[in-house]
Amino acid sequence: MPELLHKHESLHDQLHTLAGYVRDPQRHAPPPGIEARRLAVYRQLFLGNITALLSGAFPVLSESLGAQRWQALVEAFYAEHRSQTPLFTEVAGEFVGYLEHTPADLPEWAAELAHYEWVETALLLGEDRDADHDPEGDLLDGVPLLSATAWPLAYAWPVADIGPEHLPDAAPEAPTLLLARRGDDQQVHFSRLAPLAHGLLVSLQQWQLTGREHLQALAEISGVAPEIIHPQGLALLQALRDQGVVLGTRPVCANLRRLSPAIRPTH
Incomplete structure (x- = not known):
């Protein structure tokens, strides 16, 4: 032995x-x-x-x-x-x-560019982990559910434009805000986001709140009056549901809860 x-x-x-x-x-x-x-x-x-x-x-x-x-x-x-x-x-x-x-x-943009390229692979190989929901639920009084295959992204560098022929020396003043989403065609699609849309999607991703509470929080953060944010926000929620980015609503939770996705998509 x-x-x-x-x-x-x-x-x-x-x-x-x-x-x-x-x-x-x-x-x-x-x-x-x-x-x-x-x-x-x-x-x-x-x-x-x-x-x-x-x-x-x-x-x-x-x-x-x-x-x-x-x-x-x-x-x-x-x-x-x-x-x-x-x-x-x-x-x-x-x-x-x-x-x-x-x-x-x-280069300073290298890490963000790598993350941007990785997102496509991660979404293609990732599993759907969507919770039970009501597709026709009230988007203001219910808790909107963001699809597990829709990730809001924010980068300091213009990652979608970087390539061998375009290597920026300095980051622009405005961040690059994107939505990466795996569609029904099993392809990953990227689209640009306005700041309000990005803020709402990140809020949906991180917090289990009613749609009304999400919009109220956005109004407070942005310093814009709620009566201005709410109509725009509701129209945006409805458009996101039509696109399949928001799947519907889940039951209202008694306690405020921060969500913890398995993969943190926002860079």
């Missing part, structure tokens, strides 16, 4: 050493007994898979950074990041998190 245990520990150490070298050969010594040519094949195999996966998920970001800068970024992610999921379909989300929290010599 001690001999078997020793062999197991030895194999574990060998694999750990190999993994460290494959991830970052600049900082980790190669495992003994394996020729350099074979080690290069291992690294190219694993790194090549990650590079292909991320290049397919972030085509605009990779083209905008250029081949050399993009490859350096992928190699840094591969070397430094420890994924919290074994699923290849979730690697893009891990990459977005890496860009948001890891200082790097990148």
Whole structure:
């Protein structure tokens, strides 16, 4: 038994050493007994898979950074990041998190552009988790229900316009406000939002309130009289329901409740 245990520990150490070298050969010594040519094949195999996966998920970001800068970024992610999921379909989300929290010599718009590109994949692969609701419910006195496949987004940079031919040096004064939605055709569609529409959608996403309470809160935040906000807000709620963005209403909850979506779509 001690001999078997020793062999197991030895194999574990060998694999750990190999993994460290494959991830970052600049900082980790190669495992003994394996020729350099074979080690290069291992690294190219694993790194090549990650590079292909991320290049397919972030085509605009990779083209905008250029081949050399993009490859350096992928190699840094591969070397430094420890994924919290074994699923290849979730690697893009891990990459977005890496860009948001890891200082790097990148343009300021890079993290937001990555998030914008990731949204499409996340919505396509995400599950519908809509609560029970009344499609014909009163949008003012009931609690409007936002579709799980409709995400309001806000970016400091004009992510929808960034590309190899348009690389902004400074963020514009006004944010880019968008609605990303997976339609019945199973495609993700992006549309621009006015500030009132974005504010209402974020409120619907985060708080379980009646439509009247949502509009009252928006009036207070914007400093606009309720009698001005309410007619516009009701018309907007009705239009959103016609578009399938708002599904209807759920029963009124006795207590004010902040919603906690599984994925936080607003950047």
